[in-house]
Amino acid sequence: MKRTRLKRTRRPALYAVVVLLAVTSASEAAADDGPGPFGVTVVAAATAASARVGALFDGTRHGCTASVVRSEGRDLLVTAAHCIGTDPTRLVFVPGYRNGKAPYGRWKVERAFLPPGWAKGRDEDSDVAFAVVAGKVQDVVGGNSFKTGTATGATAVTVTGYPSTRDVPISCTNRPVAHSRTQQRIACPDFTGGTSGSPWVNGDGQVVGVLGGHEEGGATPDVSYSVVFGAEAAALYRKAGC
Numbered sequence: 001m002k003r004t005r006l007k008r009t010r011r012p013a014l015y016a017v018v019v020l021l022a023v024t025s026a027s028e029a030a031a032d033d034g035p036g037p038f039g040v041t042v043v044a045a046a047t048a049a050s051a052r053v054g055a056l057f058d059g060t061r062h063g064c065t066a067s068v069v070r071s072e073g074r075d076l077l078v079t080a081a082h083c084i085g086t087d088p089t090r091l092v093f094v095p096g097y098r099n100g101k102a103p104y105g106r107w108k109v110e111r112a113f114l115p116p117g118w119a120k121g122r123d124e125d126s127d128v129a130f131a132v133v134a135g136k137v138q139d140v141v142g143g144n145s146f147k148t149g150t151a152t153g154a155t156a157v158t159v160t161g162y163p164s165t166r167d168v169p170i171s172c173t174n175r176p177v178a179h180s181r182t183q184q185r186i187a188c189p190d191f192t193g194g195t196s197g198s199p200w201v202n203g204d205g206q207v208v209g210v211l212g213g214h215e216e217g218g219a220t221p222d223v224s225y226s227v228v229f230g231a232e233a234a235a236l237y238r239k240a241g242c
Contacts, residue, residue, distance in 0.1 A: 041190045044160050044171035046096065051104060051141045053169060053199060054095035055162040056083060065161040065169075066093055066131065067199040069146045069207055071241035074138035077109075078146060079197030080212030081118040081129040088112035093133055095141045099167050104140050107133035113240040115232050125182040127212035128227050130240035144199065146237050147206035148229040152176050152184040157200040157208060159186060159224065164194030176200065176209065176226070183214045185225045192221045200226055 044050045055062035056079060064083035069076055077093055084091075091109040094102045109131045117126030153176050160171040172188035179185040186200070186209075196217045200209030209226030211217050218224045227233065 038156065038174045039172065039187050039189070041170050041172040041188055044169040046098065048142060049201070049205070050160055050169060050171070051096040052144060053160045053162075054093050054104075055097040055169075055194075056197060057092040057094060057106075058085075058090055061164065062094070062097070062162055063164050063194055065195055065197040065199075065211070067160075067197075067207065068095065068138055068141055068143040069130075069237075069241075070138065070143040073132065073241070074136040074143070075133050076138070076143070076241055077131045077133060078199065078207060078210055079129055079131060080210055080217065081114050081127045082122075082212060082216045083197045084112045084114060084129050084131065088131055091131070093131070093137070095137065097162065097167070097169075104137075105135075107135055107137050110134050113236055115236045117232060124213050124216070125227055126232060127216065128210050128229070128233050128236070130236060132240065144201055145204075145206045146229075146241075147202075147208050148231075148234040148237070150202075150206070150208045150229070152178045152228060155202045157186070157202050159188055159191065159195075159198050159200050159209075159211060161191060161195030161198030161211060163190070163192045165192070166194075170195075178228075179214060179225060182228050182230075183225055184209060184228050185214070185218070185223055187223055189222045191218075191224045195224070198224075 066079035117123035198211040214225040
């Protein structure tokens with residue numbers, strides 16, 4: 001987990017918010033790509049969009065991140081498969097969590113959906129999962145759409161997540177690049193343990209990645225990974241969202 005993010009705790013704890021950056025025209029996001037500049041990590045502002053992202057608690061500590069995606073039941077989260085563990089009912093989702101406060105409530109996970117590749121062999125190309133909570137969380141904070149089949153790097157994405165040693169979310173916008181046919185990566189500093197499951201959201205409000213995959217999200221805090229969402233992820237979403 002980033003390694004999780006329940007184990008992305010192996011990453012060095014680099015939490016400086018101020019990033020020294022020589023801003024050039026290449027570092028500025030195009031208008032249709034996001035706010036820019038690219039590759040700078042900051043504390044995420046409290047907005048309607050960031051409220052859909054929350055800390056995933058296992059007991060008294062949060063060790064992963066999840067976010068609300070649209071579904072028929074209005075009760076669905078997406079996260080990394082390695083965040084779920086053997087008993088998803090021990091998990092509690094707190095959207096918009098900040099400084100010990102739960103402005104949109106605490107939502108108990110009732111069940112989870114794991115792809116066959118992860119359930120059978122913890123295949124890193126299947127490191128995505130959905131979780132159903134008790135209640136219509138989407139009615140409270142809204143939800144992003146879940147999008148498969150998007151070309152890696154077609155647009156910039158914003159990654160928002162909760163480092164396990166902080167009680168505020170961090171956020172970074174950049175353009176993903178291909179790591180392999182089945183994995184994508186993004187350069188964003190300070191995404192340490194606890195950020196596994198962080199959504200990669202494009203400018204259309206679509207989740208096109210979830211922090212996880214290769215090395216359960218990455219072995220350093222400055223480069224993070226996601227599965228490329230394909231047929232397996234699409235089938236899992238259909239199953240979980242009905």
